[in-house]
Amino acid sequence: MTTNFSPTDAVRGAQARHGSLLTLSHVSHTYDDHLAVDDVSLTVGAGEVVCLLGPSGCGKTTLLRIAAGLEVLQHGELRLRGEPLSVPGDRHVPPEKRSVGLAFQESALFPHLRVLENVGFGLESLPAAERRERALALLEQLGMAAHARAYPHQLSGGQQQRVALARALAPSPDLMLLDEPFSSLDARLREQIRDDTLQVLKRVGAGTLLVTHDPEEAMFMADRIALMRDGRIVQMGTPRELYCEPCHPFVVSFFGAVNEWRGTVQGGRVATPVGPVATPGLAEGTRARVMIRPEALRVTPVEVPDDERREMPAQRSQVIMSKLLGRSSLLRLHAQGADGSEANLQAQVPGVFLPEPGQSVALELDPSQTFVFPLGAGA
Ligand code: ADP
Ligand code: MG
16 A cells, blocks of 8 residues: 655755756646636646646646647746746747656557567667666556567557556656546556556656546645646645635535535524534625535434424434445435525435435534635635
8 A cells, every 4th residue: 555655855855955846937828819728837846746637628738738848838937947948939948858757648659669668768878788677667666567578559548558657757757747647547457557656756756747637636646736727726735735725616616526505694604404604704794605525414313203303403304315335325315404494415424324215314514524615706
């Protein structure tokens, strides 16, 4: 299993001395008249894995292609180890001169070269024996050593992706640019290869900018995540910061389905069908949007005699349906607030918890997974 992958002190020291490995400042990019990247600034430190996360079409690949030099910088600044790589309308260091490792969605292996030769391709400065040894070691780490003599067309899409990763890592670049490198792997294998890749990246100390649309993948891989929407970064921070301290409703909903209500702040709270929610920092009378993650609801079965069902106390709900998802159970509930409001909502509970439809349950809220935003804040 994976252990603690935080950058080593040596890497941190190097980062402090040299500043960021990769710096993008106020980068914008337009295709025809479509603004695909809108004033993006971010840094990748030495040995740090940064994930560009966001829905399809939000500009992730464009940003990565700009960093790689596959797209010419139109606006802003791009530096590697402090040196400008691109100056709009002037300087453009071509991709092959940037000493970065690239692995893109459609991994283009050389069809006429065997797997081992593909991986050794960028190592021509090494003696043959050493080149072979290094290529084999990387294939080993990515579980592909048994296919060293195969040609790309003899491999599945997922195996080709792993070879492409090994090839990108082989010259030990200090910056890796990876675009959805695990997308063609099926779920179980994806977890394994992700884990292996992260270990390799951390072992070689490569700073990495990794594109994904999968929040779980970003949480697993990233030291920091830049969550994008419509060409802009909505929030940048550690996985924990984005998940537990989201700055915007979009950040909450991007990590999974949420229960949502709107209400007015009264006495420092907003009433919801599952009880009042505190609204620190919001003025009285503000219209607010309350977002409650399914795992924020603690669900306890209660026995209610039939003749009392009509006068159910607040925050008591009934089960509409329960489904086992595997590691957790998903419940659809009907809730009735103290104020008479009613709502359907969902709760996600660890393990096997499958109350029958109609079962009465009490709900308790975990405030740390409950978020309130003033309406108008992108609501
Ligand atoms: P993502 O990788 O997040 O899915 P992209 O960077 O590929 O997003 O694309 C961002 C936006 O730019 C999309 O609206 C896409 O349709 C558009 N786009 C991307 N590449 C081109 C291109 N070569 N020509 C015109 N529009 C493009
Ligand atoms: Mg893309």
